[in-house]
Amino acid sequence: MRHDWAQLTGHVVEVWLKDDRIMSGVVEQAAADDSVLWLAADGAESRRLFDKSTGYQVWH
Template identity: 80%
Template sequence: MAEVKPPRTLEGRALRNDWAQLTGHVVEVWLKGDRVMTGVVEQAAADDSVLWIAADGADPRKLFDQSTGYQMWA
C-alpha cells in the first residue's frame, strides 16, 4: 500500500495545530483556503489558542486565534 503523506504548501510547510511550539518559526497564516500572510511567530499561548506574528517593517505585529478558523502551516 502507498504511503499517505499529509498535505503541504508549495514551500513544503505542513498544517500545525501545536501553536505553542511555533515560536521563532516562519509560518504561513491561512483562513478559509486563502493565505493571509507569511511571518515569524513572536509569541504563542501555552494552550495553542492564539499566537502573535512579529512586526515586519511598517506592518505591525498581528494576533491570530484558532477559534476564528485561522490555520498555521510551518
C-alpha cells in the same frame, strides 16, 4: 498544517483563513494552550494576533 501553535515561537509560518493566505512571518509568541499566536511585525506589516477559534490555520 500545525495544531501545536505553542511550539512555533521563533519559526517562520504562513497563516491561512479558509483558502486565503493572510500573512507569513515569524511567530513572536504563542499561548501555551495553542489558542492564539502573535506574528512579529515585518516592514510595513504590524504585529498581529491570530485566534485558532476564528478558523485561522498555521502552516510551517
